[in-house]
Amino acid sequence: MVQIKDYVALKKDELKKRILLLPKKPTLKIIQVNDDYASNSYIKGKIKDLNEIGANPILEKLSPFTSQAELLKIIDETNKDKNVNGFIVQLPLPKQIDENVVKCAIDPKKDLDGFNPLTKFKSATPKGILTYLKDQGYDFKGKNGLIIGRSNIVGKPMAKYLLDEDMTVTVAHSKTPLDNLKLFVQNADLIIVAVGKPEFLNKTFTFKKTAFVIDVGINRDKDNHLVGDCEKDLPVSYQSPVPGGVGLLTRLALLINLVEGCEKYGL
Numbered sequence: 034m035v036q037i038k039d040y041v042a043l044k045k046d047e048l049k050k051r052i053l054l055l056p057k058k059p060t061l062k063i064i065q066v067n068d069d070y071a072s073n074s075y076i077k078g079k080i081k082d083l084n085e086i087g088a089n090p091i092l093e094k095l096s097p098f099t100s101q102a103e104l105l106k107i108i109d110e111t112n113k114d115k116n117v118n119g120f121i122v123q124l125p126l127p128k129q130i131d132e133n134v135v136k137c138a139i140d141p142k143k144d145l146d147g148f149n150p151l152t153k154f155k156s157a158t159p160k161g162i163l164t165y166l167k168d169q170g171y172d173f174k175g176k177n178g179l180i181i182g183r184s185n186i187v188g189k190p191m192a193k194y195l196l197d198e199d200m201t202v203t204v205a206h207s208k209t210p211l212d213n214l215k216l217f218v219q220n221a222d223l224i225i226v227a228v229g230k231p232e233f234l235n236k237t238f239t240f241k242k243t244a245f246v247i248d249v250g251i252n253r254d255k256d257n258h259l260v261g262d263c264e265k266d267l268p269v270s271y272q273s274p275v276p277g278g279v280g281l282l283t284r285l286a287l288l289i290n291l292v293e294g295c296e297k298y299g300l
């Protein structure tokens with residue numbers, strides 16, 4: 034497997050070339066309605082990525098006191114804005130705003146985070162994982178996929194995408210008894226872990242030697258280091274690193290959605 038950071042660098046070069054073939058530089062707008070530390074840092078990363086591939090980022094930062102009606106008006110204007118090819122509304126949203134209403138208000142053709150139920154795009158984290166595995170020639174067909182975690186942004190869409198690749202998919206969650214989970218892990222060829230607990234998947238489990246483990250988790254350990262959901266060096270064929278793993282693939286997927294959107298829908 035090519036290391037994720039090298040893979041991402043190669044894909045960014047490819048996207049840069051594809052952008053040069055477009056009639057105009059694509060513009061992605063980020064609407065932010067918070068002043069959250071983590072969001073500021075994610076947005077900084079996204080803007081850097083967009084500049085790197087030759088796209089045009091716009092950040093519209095609104096007050097955390099913005100009302101739902103005001104945000105919906107801005108979304109409506111952005112849906113209609115011919116100069117914006119695609120946009121995202123950075124989560125979390127303040128409590129006066131209903132996330133589901135916002136998600137449904139985004140034009141499915143401009144919904145680069147894949148939030149709208151009618152979206153034309155795959156959700157960024159699962160798409161990033163899927164694209165990486167596909168590009169590495171991973172053969173999904175007929176294999177056992179196990180997803181631990183059933184969130185709307187990772188576990189659920191991931192399950193659909195793996196089913197679409199003809200895997201046999203199991204989704205485990207907090208109500209899955211540990212003994213059952215151990216059996217699922219033991220039989221899994223591909224394990225996607227999105228739980229949010231350091232070392233959740235660890236060496237007390239038995240693995241197939243040929244298994245691939247994709248660690249989605251982003252947590253802080255007691256020394257404030259960034260760690261995933263998996264113990265290091267599991268006895269498997271491949272384990273994605275944290276940091277330098279799924280976070281980079283998620284950022285890449287947004288760029289791919291932007292370029293594909295421009296190519297497919299002439300945005």
Ligand code: NDP
Pocket residue numbers: 158181182183184185186187188205206207208209227228229230249250251252279280281283
């Ligand atoms: P959520 O926090 O929304 O949900 C966690 C999931 O884990 C739930 O489905 C929960 O089950 C399940 N879970 C909790 N405890 C157990 C258990 N003991 N056994 C089995 N399942 C359990 O998940 P997210 O998907 O939003 O985030 C998961 C992790 O991934 C976090 O660390 C987050 O920071 C990270 N993340 C990283 C991204 C990246 O780009 N690298 C992107 C998105 C998330 P239940 O539904 O029953 O409560």
